[in-house]
Amino acid sequence: MNxxxxxxxxxxxxxxxxxxxxxxxxxxxxLQSVFKxxxxxxxxxxxxxxxxxxxxxxxxxxxxxxETAYLSGNYLTGLITQFGQVTLLVIAIIISILFKDTWxxxxxxxxxxxxxxxxxxxxxxxxxxxxxxxxxxxxxxxxSIGLYALLGYTDPTRKSQEGAxxxxxxxxxxxxxxxxxxxxxxxxxxxxxxxxxxxxxxKMADHNWVQLGALFAMVGLGFKLALAPxxxxxxxxxxxxxxxxxxxxxxSVKVMIxxxxxxxxxxxxxxxxxxxxxxxxxxxVISMIxxxxxxxxxxxxxxxxxxxxxxxxxxMAVAICAIGNLGGEFPYAAVLxxxxxxxxxxxxxxxxxxxxxxxxxxxxxxxxxxxxxxKHPKACFALAVFMFAFAGMPPTVGFISKFFVFxxxxxxxxVSLVVIGIIGSSISLYYYLRVIxxxxxxxxxxVAAPLAPKNSVIVSLVVGVAxxxxxxxxxxxxxxxxxxxxxxxxxxxxx
Amino acid sequence: MPTSESYLILATIMFGCGVFxxxxxxxxxxxxxxxxxxxxxxxxxxxSATQTLGNVDGQVMVFFVITVAACxxxxxxxxxxxxxxxxxxIDTDFLRVLRG
Numbered sequence: 036m037n038x039x040x041x042x043x044x045x046x047x048x049x050x051x052x053x054x055x056x057x058x059x060x061x062x063x064x065x066l067q068s069v070f071k072x073x074x075x076x077x078x079x080x081x082x083x084x085x086x087x088x089x090x091x092x093x094x095x096x097x098x099x100x101x102e103t104a105y106l107s108g109n110y111l112t113g114l115i116t117q118f119g120q121v122t123l124l125v126i127a128i129i130i131s132i133l134f135k136d137t138w139x140x141x142x143x144x145x146x147x148x149x150x151x152x153x154x155x156x157x158x159x160x161x162x163x164x165x166x167x168x169x170x171x172x173x174x175x176x177x178x179s180i181g182l183y184a185l186l187g188y189t190d191p192t193r194k195s196q197e198g199a200x201x202x203x204x205x206x207x208x209x210x211x212x213x214x215x216x217x218x219x220x221x222x223x224x225x226x227x228x229x230x231x232x233x234x235x236x237x238k239m240a241d242h243n244w245v246q247l248g249a250l251f252a253m254v255g256l257g258f259k260l261a262l263a264p265x266x267x268x269x270x271x272x273x274x275x276x277x278x279x280x281x282x283x284x285x286x287s288v289k290v291m292i293x294x295x296x297x298x299x300x301x302x303x304x305x306x307x308x309x310x311x312x313x314x315x316x317x318x319x320v321i322s323m324i325x326x327x328x329x330x331x332x333x334x335x336x337x338x339x340x341x342x343x344x345x346x347x348x349x350x351m352a353v354a355i356c357a358i359g360n361l362g363g364e365f366p367y368a369a370v371l372x373x374x375x376x377x378x379x380x381x382x383x384x385x386x387x388x389x390x391x392x393x394x395x396x397x398x399x400x401x402x403x404x405x406x407x408x409x410k411h412p413k414a415c416f417a418l419a420v421f422m423f424a425f426a427g428m429p430p431t432v433g434f435i436s437k438f439f440v441f442x443x444x445x446x447x448x449x450v451s452l453v454v455i456g457i458i459g460s461s462i463s464l465y466y467y468l469r470v471i472x473x474x475x476x477x478x479x480x481x482v483a484a485p486l487a488p489k490n491s492v493i494v495s496l497v498v499g500v501a502x503x504x505x506x507x508x509x510x511x512x513x514x515x516x517x518x519x520x521x522x523x524x525x526x527x528x529x530x
Numbered sequence: 531m532p533t534s535e536s537y538l539i540l541a542t543i544m545f546g547c548g549v550f551x552x553x554x555x556x557x558x559x560x561x562x563x564x565x566x567x568x569x570x571x572x573x574x575x576x577x578s579a580t581q582t583l584g585n586v587d588g589q590v591m592v593f594f595v596i597t598v599a600a601c602x603x604x605x606x607x608x609x610x611x612x613x614x615x616x617x618x619x620i621d622t623d624f625l626r627v628l629r630g
Contacts, residue, residue, distance in 0.1 A: 169591050176598045183605050193611065197625045200609050204561055207602050208552050211568035214595065215545055218575030222538060225583040227591070244538060387553040 047105040050112040052093035053120055057157035060086030061150045068146020076139050076146075083149045087128045087156070093320075094120040096159075099461075102526050104166060108228045111166040114523040117250045118371065119294045126286050126378055132493055133386050134279030137189070140394075148189060154282070155181035159291045168217045168227040171295060175213075175259075178291065179206050182284065186276045190397075198275020205258060205268040213255025219248030229303035237306040239527040246310045252299060253311050253318075260292045262318040262352055263325040266345045269328075273341035278392060281337060282385035285344050286378040293351055293374055297367060301358040302527060307360035316356050316433030316452060322349030323459035330466045336388060336399045339466060340381070343425060346459055347377055354440045354451045361447035367524035368517055369439035375516075376424070376432035376508060383501030384421040387414055391486050403486055404470065406479035411488070415474045417498045424505045426467040427460050432508035439517070546569035558610045558620040562603065569599045619628030 048055070060083065067079050102113030131152060138148055160178025165171040184208060187199025200524060221227060223245045224235040239245055254265065261269035274279045304311060326346030333339040354370035391399050391414075408415040424431035437460065441453045508516065543568060551564025573592045580588035613621050 169587070169594060172591070173594055173598070176601070180598075180601050180605050183609070187609055187612070193617070194627050196609065196613055196616075197627050200558065200613065201628070203602075203606050203609060204552065204558075204565070207562075207565045207606070208549075208568070210602075211545075211548065211572060214569065215541075215575065218541075218593075219538070220577070221588055221591070222534065222575055222579030222582070225579070225585055227587045274628055358570060370574050398540040442599055 043106065046098070046103075047110065050097045050103070050105065051110055051164075052097065053090040053124065054157050056086060056093060057153045057160065060090075060151040061157065064146050064150040064153060064277075068150070079146050079149050080135060080139065083131060083153065084128065086153060087124060087131065090156075090160075091121065091124040091128065094124055101462050104300050108230070109165065109167045110161075111164050113526050115294070115297075115527055116164040118520075118523055119290065120160050121373070122290055122378065123156065123159050123163065123287050125381065126283075126290070127152075129382055130279055130282050130286075130495055132499060133282070133382075133389050134277070135493075137277050137279055137389070145189075146183065151181045151185050151188075154178075155185065156287075159287055162291050163294045165295075166229050166298065168221065168229070172210075172214065172217070175295075178288070179210065179259075182206075182280070182288070185280050186272060189277045189280065195275045195277070198272045201268050202272040202275075208260030209255050209265070211255075212251050212258065216248045216251030216253070216255060217433065219244045223248065229298055232303040233306055236304065247305065249304050249307060249311045250314060252304075253315060256292055256296050256299070257318050260289065260296070260348045260352075261345050262348050263322040263345055265318075266322065266326070269340050269345055270341040273344075274335060274337050278385055278389045278397070280338065281340075282382060284388075285340065285381045285385065289344070289348065289351070290374050290378060293355075293370060296355055297358065297370065297527065298507065301367065305359060305362070312356055312359045313492055315352055315359070316449070319349045319352035319356060319452060320455050322346060322352065323456055324462075327459045327462040327466075330463065333466070334400045334402070336401070336404070336470070337468075338422045340384065343463065343466075344381070346463060347373075347425075347519045349459070350437065350440055350456060353449065353456055356452065357440075357443040357450055360449065361443065362528065364521050364524040364528035365446070366443040367434075367528055368520035369443040370437050371520045371524065372513075372517060373436040375518065376436040376505075378432065379501050379504050379508070380421050380424045382529075383505070384418060384425075384500050385432040386494055386497050386501070387418050387421075388499075390414070390488050390491060393486065393488075396482075396486065399486075400482075401470065401473050402480045402482050405473050405477040406487075408475045409479075413495075414488075414498070417502050418472045418474065420502050420505055422467040422470050424509070426464050430506065430509045432505050435509050437514045439513075534578055534582040537581075538575060541571045541574040542579070544568075554573065556622050558613075558622060561622065562606050562610070566599060566603065569595055 064079055089321045099112055099114055099117045104111050122334040155178045162171060162174030165174055173393055183199060186202055187196050223242055224232050226232060258265040322345050326342050330342035351370055351373055354366055357366040382398050388399055424433035427433040427437045444453050548564045548568030552561055555561050573595055576591050578586035610620050
């Protein structure tokens with residue numbers, strides 16, 4: 036047995052400051068909910084925003100020039116981890132501001148929600164900064180368990196309880212699959228560090244247990260990313276969750292899992308890509324087709340966006356395949372660009388849904404949207420821009436990011452995936468454009484609970500900025516942003 | 531003495547039983563027990579690997595897996611109890627409001 040205590044230095048505390056701040060915030064929110072009375076939610080909420088902004092500053096200022104591993108490789112800092120942390124924290128801040136009204140509406144004191152929220156975010160930060168299977172597992176579970184609770188607890192109705200239980204059962208199932216894969220990889224290689232696994236795996240690539248371990252790990256991550264045919268929980272969980280949590284599941288969880296998948300498949304297991312790549316290609320194809328086809332028949336907007344997120348996971352999986360086949364920094368940068376674009380579009384459209392919702396109706400359908408353009412022209416215009424962007428029409432970010440991903444796949448000779456991706460995109464045009472047609476060209480339909488959204492400065496601001504970014508990232512910004520992402524990805528790209 | 535391979539085969543069989551339970555059991559408590567069985571198969575893999583490799587990382591992982599399994603069971607049982615108190619059933623067939 037060889038064992039030595041890892042040295043804990045001041046540098047480690049500085050680079051792990053975002054996580055530490057969030058943990059302190061989570062504990063303090065929990066204590067506040069013990070000591071404070073009903074009515075002080077605003078104070079807890081204010082503190083949550085301050086904590087999140089503090090963590091964001093700490094993440095921005097953390098030293099990142101050289102990729103450094105702390106605690107004998109358990110915690111990693113560098114450009115990619117900084118990119119992940121900053122993205123996750125920005126998303127978390129915007130979503131918690133949008134989510135404020137749902138959260139403060141509760142009849143009894145809900146400091147725990149703030150606490151859970153901050154724990155989920157800290158788990159995500161740990162996960163993107165991990166290079167070691169142990170830290171990765173702890174970060175994954177910290178974020179998943181908090182999300183199970185947030186989903187069922189915020190608004191306890193039969194629907195949300197059902198969604199929470201489905202998400203919980205399939206999420207824990209996925210964790211167990213992922214861990215079984217990690218266990219097999221560990222028993223074959225004898226190390227938990229991805230940077231060591233990448234060197235050891237080629238020597239035992241024909242070892243059956245290694246191949247089985249890689250496949251189990253891929254299925255586990257596929258469940259978490261909602262790749263078809265492991266997507267069955269996603270529409271139910273998305274529909275059942277309060278829309279703020281749905282937005283978190285659609286954006287942050289995808290960012291986190293894709294960054295980890297880049298490390299595992301682009302780094303640790305890249306040397307045996309012949310083993311996992313056919314399986315991942317299969318998942319990508321099924322996701323792009325099933326997600327887009329199932330979205331065609333949905334009437335509820337949240338369910339439609341859930342199926343569309345399955346299809347978008349498929350496009351991101353295409354980029355991961357390109358990473359495995361091609362190497363180099365371009366596919367990494369392409370998938371990061373796709374993530375940024377997808378997160379902005381999702382936050383914008385879920386922001387509009389949150390703004391439209393009220394107590395009687397928390398599930399916006401196409402009938403609700405019919406003829407809405409005459410009453411709320413600006414919101415409808417913004418939603419139309421987001422739908423165009425989801426569908427991948429120029430001049431929005433959706434087009435450019437799909438272009439980068441398919442370009443990377445073509446360079447890696449994955450022509451069949453690109454063809455299926457383009458077919459999937461053209462199917463998706465139907466249901467995205469249907470939303471626009473219903474808003475602008477249909478007569479209003481009589482519904483039981485009509486929507487009467489109030490004007491809100493915060494929502495207008497967030498949605499406005501999202502629209503501007505969607506257009507800018509599709510027209511003038513792709514060059515500079517892509518250059519930046521390429522230099523960011525240099526540190527994890529193998530050549 | 532059994533080889534490390536035989537431990538892995540035993541763990542795979544245990545894991546398979548767990549997967550079978552999650553997929554085919556109708557009672558939510560039994561589904562959660564099956565998930566625990568899967569996580570225990572994972573623990574067996576890590577412990578047996580540690581025995582063969584002479585490396586403590588696997589044992590550290592086992593502690594984390596046990597702790598996290600307890601947290602998961604706490605959250606999961608809370609959900610199941612909430613469901614039972616309100617509707618008097620924990621059958622998976624009851625979960626059919628969300629469809630499509």
